[in-house]
Structure formats: C-alpha cells, structure tokens
Amino acid sequence: MKKKIRNILTLFMLTYVLCGNVDTVEAAQVQQPKLSGLTFDMDYYYNKYPDLQVQIGYDYNGLYNHYIEYGLREGRWGSGEFNCLTYKNNYIDLQVAFGNNYNAYCTHYEVYGKAEGRNAERNVMEENVNTGQIKGNVIGSYSTLYDPNVPRAINVTLAASRINGMVIQPGASFSFNQTILPRTAENGYVEAPVIVGKGYAQGFGGGICQVSSTLYAAMLSANLPATERHPHSLLVSYIPAGMDATISGNVKDLKFTNIFEEAIQIYASADNGVLTVTLYK
Secondary structure, three states: OHHHHHHHHHHHHHHHHHOOOOOHHHHHHHOOOOOOOOOOOHHHHHHHOHHHHHHOOOOHHHHHHHHHHHHHHHOOEEEOOEEHHHHHHHOHHHHHHHOOOHHHHHHHHHHHHOOOOOOOOOOHHHHHHHHOOOOOOEEEEEEEEOOOOOOHHHHHHHHHHHHOOOEEOOOOEEEHHHHHOOOOOOOOOOEEEEEEOOEEEEEEOOOHHHHHHHHHHHHHHOOOOEEEOOOOOOOOOOOOOOOOOOOEOOOEOOEEEOOOOOOEEEEEEEEOOEEEEEEEO
C-alpha cells in the first residue's frame, strides 16, 4: 500500500517538474492529470447542483474547473460513487499521505482505491458506530442542536465533516483550527453571524464554534484536557456556560494532546439539526 501511495506522489512531482518551464496558464491546465468519470461525471455534477446550473450552465470546462477548485473541498459529489471528503475521512493512511491535496485522493481512487474496494460513498466510521462494529470504546460524547435551515448550518456540517474520522496517536496533538482549514469561500464556508467583541457581525465560517464547543464538551466527558481553549466573549445558546470553545482566525484555537496509551478517533456528525461529537479509543 505504501508503494502505491508513493507512486501517486511521484506522479504529481513528475508532472510538476515537466511543467516547470511553461507559462502559468498552461501549467495550471496540465499539471494535474484529468479526472476520469469515476470521480467526475459532468452530467451528474450538473444535475445534482442547481446553483451550478445557474452559475455556470451546461459547460464541461466550467463545471470541471469548479469541481477542482471548490467542489472537492466543499464535499460536493463528483459522481454517483465518489465524494472526496468522505473518501478522505474514511482512511487515515490516505490522510497521512495526501493531507489536503484533494486531487491526490481522486487519483488514488481511480488508480487503486476502487479496485481495492475502498468506500467513497458512505461514511465507514458512521456505519461502524451505528452497527456497533467500531473497534474501541466510547470515552466521551456530547450533542448540541442547530437550525438546519439557516446558512450557518452549512458551516456546522462542513466543519464536522473535516474533524470526522481524525485519528490522534498517543502523545500526538490535535488542532481544530488547522483541521477545518481557513474559513474562506474557496474552502466551502459561507457568511453567517459571528461574535465580534460584545456583538454580532457577518463573517465566513459563522457556526464553526458550535462544532469546536461540542468537541470540547466531549473532551470534558472523556477527562481529556485542552492544551488551548478560549471562551466566547458572549454567552452562546447551544451549550452551557463554561463548555464553549471559540475559534478566531489563527489567534484562538482548540487544541489537545492525546494523553492516553491508545489512539483516539473522533466521530462527528451533523444531521437534521443534531450535532454529535464522540471520542473513541
């Protein structure tokens, strides 16, 4: 498996070297190999997302470029059998190898993953939780409620999907801020109310603090201390006072170090207004 992953990385490095002397526009077009229908089906992508029908229309290049630049990291489906965020969250070995290189996950699935029977449709961890097949014991869990019909719900769901499935080895550290990526439109976040000082304003990523707070509450129930945690400047309605954890740019983060002898895995689910974070070891 490690040899296969090295081959994927070598493919990207070789492409980069070969393209090093062409101009910027041409390099952007040929640096990455075109995805096949396994991971990007233009008709599927067009029909599934009405906003893209209005924004881009029935145009292969426009839809393909949107998928590469935004859709992959937003968790949009590229085909009926492939969701990049699901594929990433399902497999810790791929997370270690590829990090946030979303194109590499697509290439791996096309070249190796499908043939190996890897799952890019369903959340393997969630299935294991629901069927009792997950290996390990629950050490902490907490649920909060959110309104699924407002824009902040997009940010709650996205942030939850990005911490879901993360494995923290004994002695290793976890950063919520780094894991969920910068709160920008390019990373899939939308504008929603955020706390600024003693008031509210519109900002990208409003709602992510409910995910960090729910994680912190699960940490408290697991007796897992935070190495960094900050309260909000105002009381929030979704969690009791003292159990919240605000995130602010690169200045305020929620961090912890795995103090246990076994690895910790995070399960996070946001569905129909219920956000749940559970810690296993």
